[in-house]
Structure formats: C-alpha cells, structure tokens
Amino acid sequence: MSIGFAISNMLNRVFKTNVLHYSQLETSSGEFNLVTRDGGLMTAFEIKGTFGIVGAEAFREQILSLVDGLSSGLSRPGYRLQFVFRRDPLNSKEALRRSISGAIYTLNQLNLDLEDMVKERGQLLEKKTVLETCHLIITTYPRAMHPDIRKEAVKERSEKAKVSGGLKPGVMSQSPSLELPGLEMLHSGFINQVISKLGEKLSIQKLEVHEYLLLIRKQITQFGTSDKWRAYLPGDSVPMRLIDEVPLDNDLSHVMWPDISHQLFSREPKIHEKDPTLVDIGDWCIAPIMVDQRPQEAKPFADLFASIDRDVPYQMSLVIESGHERVTQMISRKKTFASFVAFASSENKLIRDAAEYILDIAANDTLVSAQISFSTWGREIEETRRNRSKLKTAVEAWGQLQVVEERGDAIESWFNTLPGISATHLGTPIPLTVTEAMGMSPITRPVSPWADGTMLYRTIDEKAFPYLPGSTLQNANMELVFAPPGFGKSFYLAAANMGLITKPGNTILPRIGILDIGFSSAMFVDMVRDSLPAHMKHLAKSFRMEMDAKYAVNFFDTPLGCQRPLSVDREFVVNMLTLLATPAGRSEGITRLPELVSNLVDAMYDYFSEENNPNMYEPGIDPEVDAAMAAHNINVHSEVSWWKIVRVLHQQGLHHEAIQAQRFAVPTLNDATTVLSQASSISDVYGTAMVDNGQESIIDFLKTMIISAVNDYPILSQPTVFSLGDARIVSIDLMNVARDGSAQAEKKTGVMYMLGRQIICRDFYRKVDITLPEIPAEFRAYHKRVIEKDESIPKKFCMDEFHRTSKVQAVRSQAIVDIREGRKYNVHVSLLSQLLEDFDDNMVKLVNNIIILSKGISEMSLNEIRERFAPSEDAVKYMNRWLTGPGAEGSSMLYIGQLKSETSPKIEQVLRLTLGPTEIWAYSTTPTDVSLRKRMSDRIGLGNALRVLAKAYPRGSAQADIQKILSENAADLESDDDNLNLFDILADRVIKAHPELIDPTKMRVA
Template identity: 25%
Template structure:
C-alpha cells in the first residue's frame, strides 16, 4: 500500500476507485467510455453481479422502515424504492440483482530520494492524482454516479478490480432490476462482422474495428464510397486499394487492381508499391496520365489473340460504347439493333475467313514496329497481298506472343471502319427510316455521329497505342480528358465523358472477364489452349476495379449499362468493384441492390442527408450521424458505413479512418500538399521523401503551416511570394537529417 488511496504493483502505481452510488437513470456504457475517450487516462472497470439483490439491503430496509422519522427526507425515498423493488419481484416475477462496481487507473511509479534522508524514498503521486481526479469528474456526469478512492485497503481493492481474483463485493452493493442493469453493462459495444483484417477503422470511442476487403463473409465486393470534396473520400479509396493489395495471399503475387481516377490521388498507392517492390517488378505497378492524343489511342474493336470476332462480353461493351458515341440518336428506337448489325458487318469485312478479299493487308510502312518484327522473324511477305491475320497466326505459331498481339492491332476493325459500314446496302435496307427535324436517313445520322466522335477523340480513332498489359496494379488519371458537367442536362459533356471513361475502362479491364466459359466462344483452334491456360490463371486471381468520381457519368448513355454489367458478372469471376462519387444519389438501381458496403464520408450541403436516406433507406438515427459528420481532423476521416453479410443482415457503424503520416502523404490530394510532396520526391527518393515529410509535417499536410504564414501578411500574397513559401517548405523538409 501507498497510503489509503494507492497500491504499488511492480513498476505501476494503481488507484482503485469504489462506486458508492449507481446512475440514477438508465445510461449506456458507451456513454461512460465517450466521457473518458479524449483524456488519455487508462482505466479498468469491474462489475460484480449477484442474485438476490434485495438481500443486500436488509439493513437499509429495516432502518428506512422503522426509523423513518429520524430523517424523513432521506428515508422515505429509500423506503419507497425498496417497496417498488419488492413489488416488482412479487407481482411481475421480476429479477433484482445486487451490483457493485469498481474502477481503477494507474501510472508509472516515479520516486526519488531526498538528499537530507537518503534512506527515505519519496513517491511522486502527481500523475496518478491527476488521473483519479479526471475519472471522478467525468464519471459523475454518467447518470449521477458517485465514486470515491479513499479506501482502507487499496491492495485488496485492486484485487477486486481484476476479474476472477476475488469473489464477493468490495464496493457498496446496489439492488437493481436485471433489465435496468443490462443497460449500463459493457454488452452493447460497436463491432464489425470481421474478426480480423488489414483495413482498420476506429469507433468514436477508440475501439479498433477491422475489415477484410473481398471477404468470404460477403457474397461479393461492391463498395460505394460517397463524400463531398475534402471529406476524405479519395483517402478512403486509396486505403481500400492498398489493403486489398497487401492482403495475405498464398500465391505471393500482386493481385490485379485497375483504377480510373479523375485526379492524381490514385497515384499514391503506386508510389507506395514502388517503394516496396524490387526493381525488376516495378513495371507491375503503373500510373498513367491520359491525354486525348493518338499516343494514348485505344481501339475498342480489339479482340483476343487470333480471334477474328469478339466474344459476348466484348460485344456487350462495344454496344454500350457505341450507344455513348451515338447518344444524339438515343431517341431512335432501333439504335441498338442497327449498331449490333453494324458491329457484325464490320468484323465480317475484316476477317480473312473464306479468303475474304476485303480483309486488311500488310503494306510496308504501315507500322515501323511491324516492319521490324517481320524482318527479325525472317518472314517472307508480299507487299499489299499478305494478310495481316496470316502474320498474326505465323507469329503465334512461332511462339512470338508479344509480336502476334502487336500485329493483330492492325488486322481488326477500327472506328473509322465502322463509320463506312453504314453506307452498306444491307444496313440501309434494314433501317430505311428517316429521323430528326432534318428528315435524314437514320443510317446517315448514326454514321455522322460516329464521324464526329472520330474527329473529336483521337484516343478512340485508330490502332491501339496505349498498353498497360504488364501492370498488375494500374491507375489511369483521366482528369485531362474528363470535364465536370454543368448539370444533368449537359448532354454534350456527359457524352464526351462516357466515351473517354468507357474507352479507358476497356483498356484496363479487357482481360478481367476472361474465364473458361468465355473460352468456349473462341473460334480459333490454334489459340484455344493458350486462352484456356490464361483463363484459368485469371479466374484464380482476385481482381478489383475502382471507378472514382463516378458523378461525371451521371445520366450518360451507355455508362451505367456497362457498370451494371461489370457489377452483375463480377462475383462469379472474383472481381471486386469499388465506386467513388461526390453525389449521393447517382447510384444505379442495380448497384444499390447489390452493394455489399456503402461508405458515407459526409453528405455535403443542402438536402444531401435526405437524398442519401431515400436512396439507401437510412434510419433516422444514422441520418443524425451522417448530418454531423465533419471534414477530416486529427481524429481521422469520419464516416458512416453500411455492411451487408451473406445472411443479408445490414449493419451500420459510425467509424473513423486514421492513417499514419506516411500514408497521408502518399495519398495527399490538396494542390499545396502535392506540390511540396512531388518537389521533395524529385530531390530524394519517394520512400525517403515520405519519411522526411512525415517527420516535418506528421499531420500529412502543410496547410496549417501555410495558414500561420499567411496570417503574417497583410493585403494578400502574390503568386510569386506564395511559390517562394512553398519552395521554402521543400528546402526545410529536404534539409532534415
């Protein structure tokens, strides 16, 4: 013992606290935790519950009944309460238990020896006294609870604070009806369906809440993440991506993760991977900034190796893409049928089957790369006569797979080939209608829409140049080719966004829907075994696709249809889907029905909460949480999460996502933070740079420092001076030891 208030155990000074009066009303234990969570005071709570609660108060009952006149104001309430408890037991067959409660806190034992009395050791009680005072002050607000730490035997009291060491009660026993007792016990604690996982959240009171990305507890992975700007949506998406990548796997390989992002934030995961991958595997993680030029061209008519025609999944995509291209004709009821017929016709025109004279022929100079490959392979060719498809087959038979893939890009149709198809007599006879105010033939109007797209978008109008097939983790930043619509009626921007977004989607996900069932559609016997081996390897690999800023596609023809196709076919192919958006109600009906997790990083201004509630059937209590969500702070990014398990149970949790400084700097999305980070990366390596940034600015941002600097300037700050300040911060970071 150290006096009558503290006990010494090893290198700890422990203070037991006895509760002498329980809360006067029903209060939740979570409220007890909430009152102490911001204090950093450690504590332990011990409840001791025994049957026969009325037996513990026989003395009080006798005194209150027989000596009520000695202190009527105190004894009458006691007598009435005990009478009510007795009646509860006798008439309602209720159960009254005896409950006592002990609290303990501790601090490191600190002592010193006085110079005047070397044999006398003086214990420093200041820290433990401060912690006890904090607990006593905070718990008093928990329903009027009364507690005290003046005890006769602190050591014995500490033993009663530890489960299983001592039987019986040390603190005063209070008779409580069992239903009321349950309300203030630590039984109703926040929890997640997962016992473990690499993605870690925290409850508002600090409890660790793990989540496993693409878990077997859910039928699939369709995660929707919503949040207004600067509310942590991009950081949350980055953390989901990173935890999917580092999830333990038997293969030891990187999983397949492909992402379309409108902005640079997705590159943070790539930088982290480059810091951990050996140099010979760095190409497996790529970040590309896409531009609307021929250098980034993707031909959406590409087929699988040696295949003259698309399989069903490719044709589904093509039709959705062409609907976007021809969205000006969306009111024409036969548009889908016409496009379907045109697609069939353009592939028949370019195949070499049946000695088709219209298939594409090799001409020297068509592609210097192709010329060089033919020369190195020592193939004999006749300029203008040898079909490119025959070169594809010869490359494949020689085991030159990369060369065969490159050659095939010149054999398949392109969008300009499709534009010419609509003048074919067969299509014109099948669709002879005149449409529009100009009363033009429907085929001419569709062909015109295709030609307009060819002129506006070089990235869809020729042979494929953009190749990220070697990357297992790949992020396309499409900010330079995507615009923000002015509203739901801005059909031109929505159409342009859909065309670009769908094209990048095809470039990234062409192989994701490649399974053994698809191989049955392969017409070429030559490559069937090759495709079967690839399909089996892909089917066994976990895959995840991420689409951020989906609101730029809201209402765009063809876009939702393709997303719904991915969502519907994803589960059987082990494809997880994550969609991020700033708009709460832009989810398609299918995504709302099939979503296994929905994360709300905030509702924004106006009627955001009511729109979220009507879209996802959120309860009034959760609406209140959503309404109070604030922008990220030192506690982390606040969010409301809904999870659905295989049992179809929907669980909502109020969570915080707290990341370390390293991760925050990797995911930084604010322009000032990115400028400083990228400048530091250029001076030192990304890995060393993040370490230096974390040391200089552990909060993951330079914003607070900039705010402090700006307050010293009157009348604003010029762009040049602002640049100098940012460069000064870069010098400060890089100058650290």
C-alpha cells in the first residue's frame, strides 16, 4: 500500500494532478514570513502607490533613485522580486465596500435616514471606478547562501527534524521544520534594503501571513471569500480531522495544519473543455498569456496601463530574479556560439550583436532575469476570449513585445500571475537591466493614504481615492478651498460635511457650523434635519441673521461660573473689540490701540466681578430665572448680585437657568465706555496717548468708536437673547447683515462674520485638561461633564464666501487663531473663497489640506497658484488639463495634503468628486432648480422631493426641461389659478409621475 502510494504521489507531482503540486507555499515562520517547499523564505507587501503625480521627469528621477539603492542586492543570486498588479472593473465594489458600509453603519447610529443616498453614491462609483491592487513578493531561496553554509544548514535542519517526525510528517499537511537555519538573516537584510529604498517614494505595507493568504484566496475566488476567512498556520489551533487522508501508517496529516494549497482552493481548477488555453474555475474562465521575448524598447508601465481598455480585467506578474553574473554568463555563451557559426548565417551575427549590446549595458548597469505574464478573465468563454484579445494587443504594443497564449499548462500559467504561488514560471526569462525592470514595474500608480473613507473621490483614471476627515493620519483638519463661482465650491463643502457626519465612530452628531452669505449651506442643514426623526430635528437648524433684538449676542459672555473669559475666548473678545474700534476703510493699524483694547477687556471683567462692582439682580428682567427661583423657594435679599444668583441656581442643579442669569452678570459693549472713564489702570497708562498726529486722545477716540458701535450694532450691546439651543448642525446666513459696497459695509460684514463665529464655535474650544484649570473649582464638575460629552466628537467651523472679509484684518487674524488652536481641541476649520489672495502665507503654512477647484481664468491666476501653494510642475500640468469646472464626471480638483509624519511625502493628486443625483439635487444652488426643489419640498417633504427629482432628473438639474417648456409649450402652462407659476405646475407633473417614490410618513406637516 505505502509503496503504491509513493509511486502514485511521485507521478502526481510530475504531471501536476493536484493544486498542491503547483504551489511552492509550505508553511509560515513567524508573523510575516512564509516558508517555501525548498526551505526558502517569502514575505508579502502591498504597494499602495505614490501620493504625488508622477510625470515623465519625476518618473525618471524616481527610477534612478530606486536603481541606485537596489542594484547591489539584485546583483547577488538567490533573490526574487515578484510585482503583481491587478485591475478589475468586474469587482469595483470591493474598493468601496468598507467605506460605504462604514458610512451606512454610522447613519444608523445617528438615526439619519440617508442610507439610500449613500447607497446611490456607492452604486454610481462602482460604475466610475476600477479596483486596483499591487503587491510585491520578496523571496530568498537557499541558493542565496554560500554553498558551504547551505550544506551545513541542510544538515542542521535534518538533525532537528529527526526529533519531530521528519521533515514532512504529514503528506497533506504543512511541515514546520522545513525552513533552513540562517536564511532568515539574509532574507531580512535583503528586505530592509529593498523596502527602505522603495519606501522613500512609495506607500508600502507589510502583510501579515494570514492577510497575504486571504489576498491570494480572494484572487482565486474572484472575491468570493469572506474577509473573516483565515488560513490555519503554525500558532493557530489545529483543525483535527477524523479521517486518514493518506494511506501511510505514520502519516500525521489529520492532526496537523492542512496544506496551504488545499486551504486556498475550495475547488480544483481545470483546463477548459472547450479551449485548452483557458482555465475553468467554476463561475469564471481565466485566460493566461506570457511575454516570450525581450522588448525592443522597455517602456514604463504607465504606457501599458493607459493602452488597456477600461473594461478589460487583468493581472500582471513581473518576476525579477537576481544574479547579474549568472545572466551575463548565459548571454556570453549564446554570443560565443553565435560567433562560432556566424559564417553560416547572418541571423547568428544579429544574435551576437544583440548579445554584445546587452553585455555593453551590463558593464554599467546590473542585469537581472525577468519573466512577465498576464491573465484576464470573464464569466463566459467568449467574454474571456475578447478580453484576452484586447489585452494581448495592448501588451504587444508595449515596447514591441512578443506574446504567447499558453505554453504547456494553462493552469500553471495562471498560477504564475498569482502573488508568490509559483516556484517555476513558464514565461521565457529575458535579460533586463535593473533600470528597465523597475521602469516596467507597476509601482507608480496614485494612492490615497486612507484605506477607507467617507469622502470618496476618484482619480482621473478611475481609481478610488477615499479620504477620512479627522483621521489620525493628520495632525489636524484645516483646509483652504479656492473656487470661482460655478466651480462646485458649495457641492464640495456639503459633501465634505456629510463625510464628517458619516465618519465611523460617531455615536452622536458632530458639531458643524457654517457661516454663509446665501442659502446654499442652509439646504444642506435642511436635508440633515429632514433626515432626522421628529424628536431629533432640533439638532439641525439654519438661521438668517437680522439686525434685530431677537438676535442679540453679547460677545463678552463667559462659560458658566467664570467671571473672566477663558484665555482662548479672551483672544476673540480682543479681536472683536479691536475691529469695532477701527474706522471703516482704514487698512493700517492705530498705534497702541490693540494694547489699549486688551487692557480694556481685562478691566471690564475686573470691574463687573463679584468682588468689585457686580451687576445687581432685579426681579422681572428674566421671568424664567424668577420662576425657577420661586419654584425652588430661593429667597434673596434686595441687594444681591447676578453672580450670587448664578451660584445659587447652579447649586440647585438649575444649570440652564444659571446660564440665563449669567447673561446679566457679565459686561456688555455698552459698559465699555464706563470702564474707560473710571478704570485708573487705563487712564494711568494711556491718559496722555494720542492718535491722528495728536488731534485726539486715544481713550476719547476709543470711546467715540464704541458709542458708534453701540448705535450701529444694537444686537452687540445688550445681554444675549439668541441661542442655537441644542443644535449641532448649524448654518447662519449673513445675507441681510453683510453687504457689499462701501467701507462701512465691508466693516459690517467683518463684524457679522466675527459674531457668527462666536455664535457657532464659542464652545468648540474646550478640552478637559486645558479648560478645567481655568474654571472656578465650584463649577468644574459641571463643565467636566459638558466637555467630556463632546470632547472626542469632531467639531467643524466653515467660513464660506471668505473673500467677503478681505478688507477686514480682524476676521483674518481670528481665522488664524482658530486654525492654530484647532488642533488641540479637535476643531476642523474650513475657509472657502473665490479669490486666491484671501489665503495669506500664514494660513497656507498652518493648514494641512488645500483644495483647488479651478486653475483660474488666466495664466496670471495659474502663476499665482504656483506662488501661493507651490504645487509640482506635474500637478500644474494636470490641473491645467483637468480643472475645467463641474461636468458629467463631477467636479475636478487639485488636492494638496500633508500627513502627520514630517517624513511622509506631500499628497498631491488631481481628483474628481462625483455625487449621485440625490446629493446633487440636495446641494444645488442653481436658482431654477432651487425653486423647483422648494415647491416640491413644501408639498411632499424634502426627502420625498429629492427621491422624486433624482428619478425624474438623474443628472441633477431640470434646467433643460424648464427652458424647453418655456420655449415650446407656454400655452400648456396656462392655469386658472393665478397663484401657480411654472415651478408649481412642473412640480405637480413630476410628483404625479412618480407616486411610488413618495413615503406618506415623510410628508411635510403644515
């Protein structure tokens, strides 16, 4: 029995009747290494790609740098590099799956009914992106060792194996004793040399052995394998089987880890019965092809990539075998033979000349042996053949290569394209210099540093580029966004804010505040509010600021119990008061005014503190406070300060009422003139200081400006009335209080931006370890609870239309403070402008994300982008070509980003933001589309309206229909109801056409 099995097993190995006989994978050794059947070591890496745009010159420099570092290692024998690149349009959803599912999970956690919109985005991007992967397998074979050392290592291994059942205790299991002693040192040394050099230019990740084997199994099964699948390897529990798999008395296969090959293949591949050049693996057909000759001219991989049709799936394997001397010896032998018979044939002379050419190159460059193979696939045989034909045509044009479809065994040819499986490759070994080999390798594809993200961009050539707002890969999330009108700025901001909302890990809504001039951001907030359940709709609010008493906000307010501002808040108060004290239209500073204002701010809080001149409580000023005191039997004498009331209410746990009371305890702008007149600390220092060449004292000047401000801005000079309440997603429209035109209007705009900033993010800049030491001890427990609730939650402050503040330095100074301090408090800051000059050098230095949505309207604009943001020349070329405004493919932008690590290269990619029709309709600011959306929302609710509009107008706009109706069918629009117009009638038509999309439970309640 055993003799028969041995003979049968030997014949099976010769004729390769089982997947076990194709694979060189034996077992694992530690966390990252696999052992080959001949005792070698193998380690897998994912080459994610390059963060920058690689043009011709950058590519040349990159390859020369790699060659310089890799040539010495590749000159020695015994090492193999296998680059495996896969591009798979049939499985594009794999690149998006985790990002989409993560966003949907977060939406469910937040009770946001936006799952359909996120799924729609995923379905759209499945059609517009292609899955790409690239892996590097580094193998060190026993022949890398000196022959004498190898001989001793084999002997040592044999001795150790004797005490553990032999080298192969189970025919159908793994052999944990096969690794050659001493080889690991050579292997790790070679890896360090290769990866340290590649890592200078590329993003690379070492794969743990289970990750690597899952990768192979997914490629074998065309991603029909769960992410939870895990191979059994030494260190894992042994899956014992109650079956004798091998008819040998001493075989231990059933009580050891199963052979890796049998774990990788759930079914045996077979030669296709209709075409012996194809492999049949059940639901799929695989077509392998091999490169048969050296290219006439080695071309970069990018040339091949660009020439292959987008719809053709393919996998490429480039195997590089080290050993310069062995390659040159083989070429020399062929040259010698060709010289010997040259008199008989002119072709032999050509062979000799070709060999001499390569040997001449070898004098200055390291030679390696390379084998290149490809595979493509399809569900049907004809589809697979078509894909093979297209792939073959492209490969043959890549440097004039010769290609064969199959040589010997199609299964083994396919295995040659899988990462690390094959010990022997069937493709013809061709001599290449290291320069040529690295140039042909697929290592310069763009990549995102984020494996998954809630912002899903795509590169120009359709690779998914996820971005995760607020990730740990960056120190902070500070961004500048440049775009002229009509270039997608509003769409970008809405999508970015949605990305922050859906960030995995959010269990409550993040805090997002948007300052805007116009309604665009309000539409985003309305969409969020409409998507929340009834009991949570108050968490999303949009406001239009008016110069009305009901919007009164006292920028001198302090946190509960604090009689003086926190240091981060004090900086804002000084900036705000300095702005109010600066005459409209004045660009240059006023000598000593900032110092005086700073002293005045401190003096005001001192003056109205409890120990000095506190404001006294008066019943009837705040009925809510009076009612709370009465309900809790809080009796006070007639002469009691508001600060005392604050403390008593706090002690009763009436924190809301205590906050209300404190609004009357703190100073207001109205009080500033009183303090200026009475504070000796100010008059002693500034009493003789003058402004305007001695025409007026600086104290009188400041008094005059404050009196003017009180008159001009009544909402700033009284206790706070306006509050966001519990709202977490907020938009404030400054349209009615921020006008263009005169210097006075520009100043007013700046003041309103500052006020809006205070309303939105006054509480953003809080952190337990920074804030609590500044809080009075009695109030720390309360503030600790409040701060901890939001401390780990992302907070974002957006200033849209930032160009409207260009003449107001105080706003810009405050923006820089917010950016500088934001990192400590987990606050994201986004500044969006139509003008490049709005972003000064300090801002550019402080932010780590820059979004450029337009190349500008002239060469001058392009030069200004160069000077301000310093993009590479390759980036400028891409930007000039692709940044042409929103279109059918979405909005294109140049993204410049910086990771946390200072050694990480700058991220620089031209990306596309492509949204689904629902999102486009939700974020649209086109007047006609906004009018139609509003009419429909008023009738059937925003969610229903977006669903119907997305179905009726999947391109995100009804403008074409509206114009057509106006020009061709005006008579049809006549109505007996004079109150109906075009948009009412069109809304009625669209709603009637799609009743099945309307959810009655989400109709707007009057």
